[in-house]
Amino acid sequence: MKQVVQNYKSGELAVLDVPVPACKPGGVLVRSAYSLISTGTELMKVSEAGMSMVGKARSRPDQVAKVMQSVATNGVPATYRKVMGKLDSYTPLGYSLCGIVEQVGPGTDDVAVGDLVACAGNEHALHAEVNWVPKNLYARLPDGLAPRHAAFGTVGSIALQGVRRGESQLGEVALVIGLGLIGQLVAQLLTTSGVRVVGVDPDPERCELAARLGAVACGDPAAPAVEAAVAELTGGHGVDQVYLAAGGTGNQPVELAARLCRDRGRVVDIGKCRLDLPWNAYYEKELDVRFSRSYGPGRYDPEYELEGRDYPIGYVRWTERRNLACFLDLVARGRVDVEPLISHVADFDEAVETYRRLKDGDLKAVAVLFRYPAPVAAPAPEAEAAPPALTVPEPRRDGARSAPARSAGTPVRLAFVGAGNYATSMLLPHLAGRDGVELSTVVTTTALSAANAQRKFGFAEATTDLDAVLGDKSIDAVFVVTRHSSHAELTRRALLAGKAVFVEKPLALDEEELAGVLAAVEESGNDRLQVGFNRRFAPLLQEAAKRFGDRTGPAHLRYLVNAGRLAHGSWYLREGTEGSRFAGEGGHFIDTASRLLGADPVSVYAVASSGHDDLQVLLRYPDGSTATISYVTTGPAGFPKETLDMVADGRALRLDDFVRASVHDGSRKRWVSSRLPKARDKGQSAELAAFVRAVRTGGPMPVPLSSLVATTAATLAVPAALAAGAPVTPASAR
Structure with a gap:
């Protein structure tokens, strides 16, 4: 499949061929119909990637602090390899899309194959032909909602959560600073809630658009007409809420918020703008400054987002997923109109050119959609074409800790299951280019990590199909470098498949898992195992x-x-x-x-x-x-x-x-x-040299x-x- 990626070190944008992600339990595989470019967030990321290393450091001081901590703990070379490995990797773009459910993972029963869903998340709703999406990050489309409109679901949830944080009430007046995509949606949501909206943006076209969609007044932040409109609407008291939906490095938005907000009003930060609060102005009015964290409760909580553990509705009324479903319903019922926000629809193959035009200013847009090709039905397999059976070697029960030696000149063929930070910074650099070693296949559950490892370390193949690797008789050894909970089961399966196994610690998380690994050794006679106690x-x-x-x-x-x-x-x-x-x-x-x-x-x-x-x-x-x-x-x-x-x-x-x-x-x-x-x-x-030597010679494990x-x-x-x-x-x- 194809996916839009960017190299953060060089700034290169590309549409890359990557493996289709695996359909894991607790989620679904979704084939994209439309995905939305967030012209604010994504272009900021694209611009940062084009900066020099010094510029990148200045833009992300939080990451610089982490690097210095790593230097103190792990030393300069190890930290350098880790940082360069991250920078010189392809990273995904996108976080809001609509698509068709193509496969349903175990433990998921609220959607079926063929359902249209809106998807969220900067790891799961990417600009890619197929994505794996966990259950709390998708919502089924209401009847009659167009897929191109449903692609706004994530950014709509961000705007909706910001409005919820403002606690607006009927009859109030709100100021929205910044009328980009998020600001336009905030203005519409407030209007449909019975709040009168004043919009502020230096772009007259965006002001005109917001006025057409319901704002009572809009203008340039420096124009006296804005202050006059606020004074007239509020009797001179100032607005009840201010929503900061602007970007940039200037401090004008927070200063304007203090000037036009009423005593004890609320200021909600939704975008990413400078927040150098003028103390006197905020103190004298006792302004309530609030932050809106992305799509809503559940964001950044792995138990909610990845493990599907919902929050009880009696305690948390509006979660990420409920916000997503709510926004889709508002659009389906015509209470929010996203069609006028669509400035351009590009075919997915034109993604790189579209980003270039946006970055260079050739394409001025509030929202841009990628349109994906319609799915093509796979041809029916021929009757005689059956998947190859997994062959388990004859057991060796003589207790000998040896295996047949490789013939001279034949490389040891290795497969990696997992390609995270440790594998790419501490293991693969020692194996890539080593004499007598061939990096055969890398297997991951996410397509892009496999493609990155293939590009950087020279794997012959990248895939998400573990069974194919275990069934490949030409592969001599399997490296298990995944998260801890999967180590024992993957080790057990690889041993039963007759492979030599290098598994990172821990080998098992409980005695039952450890017993399962030993049972596999007993059943197969294969004791060719090394744990990464380096x-x-x-x-x-x-x-x-x-x-x-x-x-x-x-x-x-x-x-x-x-x-x-x-x-x-x-x-x-x-x-x-x-x-x-x-x-x-x-x-x-x-x-x-x-x-x-x-x-x-x-x-x-x-x-x-x-x-x-x-x-x-x-x-x-x-x-x-x-x-x-x-x-x-x-x-x-x-x-x-x-x-x-x-x-x-x-x-x-x-x-x-x-x-x-x-x-x-x-x-x-x-x-x-x-x-x-x-x-x-x-x-x-x-350690790796000793393991490879044992596999090559058939001698004892290290x-x-x-x-x-x-x-x-x-x-x-x-x-x-x-x-x-x-x-x-x-x-x-x-």
């Missing part, structure tokens, strides 16, 4: 362990992990579906401790702060050694993320955040590493399966230890 492969840790040498007595290890706070909205916070933060990350630190202590834990004890954000985990090992892992989220941002000390036999080892290491002994002899010249090396490259299981079981034992208030035995040691 720290044991870090060159500095290995050198320090070698310098420390063998020990005769028990060791005591202390590991401080300054994990830091997560950004609001991070999927790591979805404990209900993705497991706790420690369940997702703790295996790294347990595996590192076990590597240094040369054994697997036999006992786990844990205590936690309120809310379990900060943990103290005490591990006991067979020879009496102990490891204490302090996993904290409340430390300072500039402090190193990981510091480790180990003491045994009169010797001490220290590892400072994989940048410097030292070993001390009682004779005052010591070894201190040189500070790494480039960055923290946490072992990803060496880490024994028993150790991977023991680390996972110890990680999963932490919640049980917290609940028991006493040490527990991990499942692997029972």
Whole structure:
């Protein structure tokens, strides 16, 4: 299928061929009929992409702050790779469309194939021929509503939520500053609610349009006629509400709002304009400044938007989806007229040229629609054409940890399931271009991420069809780099398909999932598994362990992990579906401790702060050694993320955040590493090299399966230890 994309680094716009997204549970696949260009929001994004790197930084100081935080935590090279990876990727455009339901995912029963729906969301209602849309971000069209009008649903919801935030009442007077697309819709919604509207915009054509659609007066913000109209309509008191629907960097809108608003009036910010509030003016009138957050309640809440958990109507009357349905109803009943707002309708193939004309000013528009080709019915398959059966290799039950070696000169063919930040910044850069490795296929549920990975790293194919990859006998190994909740099931399926598997941590989120993975190993005889516990492969840790040498007595290890706070909205916070933060990350630190202590834990004890954000985990090992892992989220941002000390036999080892290491002994002899010249090396490259070598040669996996299981079981034992208030035995040691 085709999709409009932009490279934020270069500013390039393109219509790209990408895989059709998968139809996931809790949503539908929608084939677009019309999608709407938001001439304000989208053109701002397009303009930012054309700026220099300095200009981009100035326009997004919030992102610069995140980059500096990442530098302090992960170092300059890792941060640079991550930032450049994001910048030099295609990003989608669009967030408002109408289309036809083409496929209904499991758990969705409120629409059927063939229904017309309006869709919302800057990740789900994109300028693309097909989109996957979760259930709370679409609404079925009322009878008689034209699809081109329904494409206004999202921007209409934004305007409607802004009006709701203003709490307008019959007979009031409102000032709408900025008569672009959102401002025009706000003015109409207020008018249909019985509010008299004064519009302000420097463009006389937009003023004329707003007046034609119901505003009682409109004019240039600098014209005295506007103030005169407000004085006449309000008896000199000023308007009851002001709606800021303007963009730009000037402060005139908020100054005008203060001048024309009545005492204790309301100012609602809907657009993205400068808000340098003149203190005296706002204080003296005690103005109530409010923000309107996009489409309404539910926006930016992943449980609502992605998991389909609705808010009870008795507590939240107007959610995103209810606002969307309400706006569609208003348009269908003729209470809001969007047809006069349509300045231009372009065929989807003309998308790049349309954006260029808008950016250059050749096309002056309030709203522009993309019109998509009508769907073409797929030809019926021939009778003998049946999908290939998934072939599971004969089981190997002799217990041998080996597989047939590759013939000389034959590359190891790898498939990636998932292509998020970690895969593209920490794994794929070490595999792309590596001798003896062929990046065969990348599989994602979203089309654009697969296309980005294919373009940047040279995958031969990009798809959303996992079954086809698992059934491809030519693929030697599958990398599972998805969200935590899918790791165990994807690993199980890949093992049963006879593939060597590299799965990022965690291997499983509970003991039942872990048992399922082991059952797949037993059923298939395929134990070719590696979990992404990369720290044991870090060159500095290995050198320090070698310098420390063998020990005769028990060791005591202390590991401080300054994990830091997560950004609001991070999927790591979805404990209900993705497991706790420690369940997702703790295996790294347990595996590192076990590597240094040369054994697997036999006992786990844990205590936690309120809310379990900060943990103290005490591990006991067979020879009496102990490891204490302090996993904290409340430390300072500039402090190193990981510091480790180990003491045994009169010797001490220290590892400072994989940048410097030292070993001390009682004779005052010591070894201190040189500070790494480039960055923290946490072992990803060496780990991948070991995995690829094992796949190529048929030799043992880099880490024994028993150790991977023991680390996972110890990680999963932490919640049980917290609940028991006493040490527990991990499942692997029972």
